[in-house]
Amino acid sequence: MADSKLVRGTMILTASIFISKILGLIYIFPFKAIVGLEGLALYTYGYVPYTVLLSVATLGIPLAVSKFVSKYNALGDYETGRRLFKSGLIVMSVTGIVTFLILFLLAEPIAHQVVDGKDLKGNTIEDVVLTIRMVSVALLIVPIMSLIRGYFQGHQSMGPTAVSQVIEQIVRIIFILCLTFIIVNVMNGSIGLAVAFATFGAFVGALGGLTVLLIYWYKRKESLNKQIEESKTNHQLPLRSMYKELIAYALPLSFVGLAIPLYQTIDLMTFNKALMGVGYDQASAEEAFGAFAQAAHKLILIPVSIATAMSLTLLPTITKSFINNDQQLLQKQVTQTYQIILFLTLPAAVGLSILAYPAYGTLFGLGDDLHIGSIILRYYAPVAVLFSLFAVTSAILQGINQQRYAVIGLVAGLLVKLSLNILLISQFEALGAIFATSLAYVTSLAINVWAIGKFANYNYHYIGKRFLLIAIFTTLMSIVVIVVKEIVLLVFPLENRLYALVVLTISVGLGGVFYLFLSIRTGLAGQILGSRFKFLNKKVRAKS
Structure with missing residues (x-):
């Protein structure tokens, strides 16, 4: 029964990842029609450093949390996984804030590195700075959202991750396409402003995904708490030992990713x-x-x-x-x-x-x-x-x-x-x-x-x-x-x-x-x- 549940969950998660990737591909066609290749370049200027710092913020810990929680749940120790989850929320909040500040403050040096600033054609330094700073806001909540997904996966529950990923992508794409179209074609705004708001879609999409996860948490909170009450054992691991085990597993994975x-x-x-x-x-x-x-x-x-x-x-x-x-x-x-x-x-x-x-x-x-x-x-x-x-x-x-x-x-x-x-x-x-x-x-x-x-x-x-x-x-x-x-x-x-x-x-x-x-x-x-x-x-x- 457990194996069939795991296979079903894996299939659901694989399907959601595939759907998210296809959606992420399809939207680029109308987006490019609105902002052009220079707009796509500007979008990349913001998203590449954001992706790198997001990986630094999470360090592969959400995936490691799913393995960790699954391991101790199998031993009948639900309390240890919950303790790790609670402390992980604090850690992810701190790393999210730190990486947000780093990216926000480094926006101008990065902008000077990727564009000339003296050429009147192409994107300006101000465009690049605004784009990077707009996308940096997503770092405040995406690491937390990733950790919650990892905790659910540790309970062999792939539905919350799958649904939240798809909803996150749909909300992000709708926001990007609607807002860029309005800015460029209705308000006659600049491509730079449109792309900056497009990258802010990462934050808006993450809000959608986090909302889905919180709804799942609210519905399942009682059963999750009941599992803790029925725990057969409690290893009482110190947090230092927990994170040592986590990081040893997570670091190579996050780096390759x-x-x-x-x-x-x-x-x-x-x-x-x-x-x-x-x-x-x-x-x-x-x-x-x-x-x-x-x-x-x-x-x-x-x-x-x-x-x-x-x-x-x-x-x-x-x-x-x-x-x-x-x-x-x-x-x-x-x-x-x-x-x-x-x-x-x-x-x-x-x-x-x-x-x-x-x-x-x-x-x-x-x-x-x-x-x-x-x-x-x-x-x-x-x-x-x-x-x-x-x-x-x-x-x-x-x-x-x-x-x-x-x-x-x-x-x-x-x-x-x-x-x-x-x-x-x-x-x-x-x-x-x-x-x-x-x-x-x-x-x-x-x-x-x-x-x-x-x-x-x-x-x-x-x-x-x-x-x-x-x-x-x-x-x-x-x-x-x-x-x-x-x-x-x-x-x-x-x-x-x-x-x-x-x-x-x-x-x-x-x-x-x-x-x-x-x-x-x-x-x-x-x-x-x-x-x-x-x-x-x-x-x-x-x-x-």
Whole structure:
């Protein structure tokens, strides 16, 4: 019964995360139509430092709290989890206030680092300062909200987290789109003011999410208190021991979770100035940054989120197999995780790269930024494979209790990114940032893959053959997509958004059907996804 409850809860939570990510992708299209690429760049100036400081404020403690509470609840000690929760609320309040003050006060130095201030075109320093300060307010309540979610999850209750995440995202998006539209199109206000209020949406959305959690708390308070009264034991751990256990578990997780924000921070501090150093004006540099850090980045996260959501459900079983020293099952589970990532992400990333122009044109319009946005998307899309593999290999290392190597890999990758970013941007302009990110992730991934091979005794021979087969299918699919795209373009040239949509839909549809056909006919799809989609196994049996 407990296992079925946990599986159900995990499915609910996974679904909510996926819905939140999709909503977070969809809103960027109308938002970009309102504020443009310079507005997206300004939005990123505020959100990147906010994301980093939010991770500093929480330090992965909410996730660790869920593990801690679950552990002591299983021992019949509900009091210890409640004590940790009460003290955690104080800690999260303090860290929230401290990080809010840090970000609020550092807004001007950050602004001077990312924009020139002397160029009349593009975002002003005042715009950047206001944007950063508006988003910083969210730090006062998001850490507290995260802790409450962790406490509910510790009781194997995923509903409050799931519902609050979706409501938080919906409230945030409605606030952003409505207010920016009113400021820009009704009040004729500046893009800078509109984007500043858009980042304030993080605070408004968090209020919505926190309200949901408080409603759940009010409804369940009596039953939670009853559990404490019925506790079988009380370990009476001092707070110092509690937090020592928490931090030892949470720090590596929070650091690895910071991977993308830390990479974006490096770009935030170097991208514009490096481009301006090779002759770009500030406005042009910001357009390229907006296309790179927001528009293209959001699109490539689609295959990443789908693949990781499906593969991460295997990770709890990897942990169990490792603890039970079941090497045969562990090898099978790691192989299955790798296969799912490669099977889903590789064709999606390559297809998105090939269809960069119709994809960007459909979603962001055929304006002046079509060329720069599409070129960046074409080169950036394949990096989705590296993002997915890094996330999953880091999680596997967590499952086999070797998360320190994920941290080592991340640090090595960040050093590569930091040392090469300006140099490569100077040589290849905006694409240089993509090349630096790719080389950095390859470095991190090499360390993760080596560590899994060593500490899980994993043999890569089989997955190497599978990767070759998936790569062959992807190549054949790519040929089909290119041919179909060129034929359709003869009838529907990229003259308007509707034509771009037609080109994209037909190319994706026929390419996807061809890839699935090859995978089903050879039995590959059934072997990789048959446990999740039974009809794939039926196809294989029918063939045999």
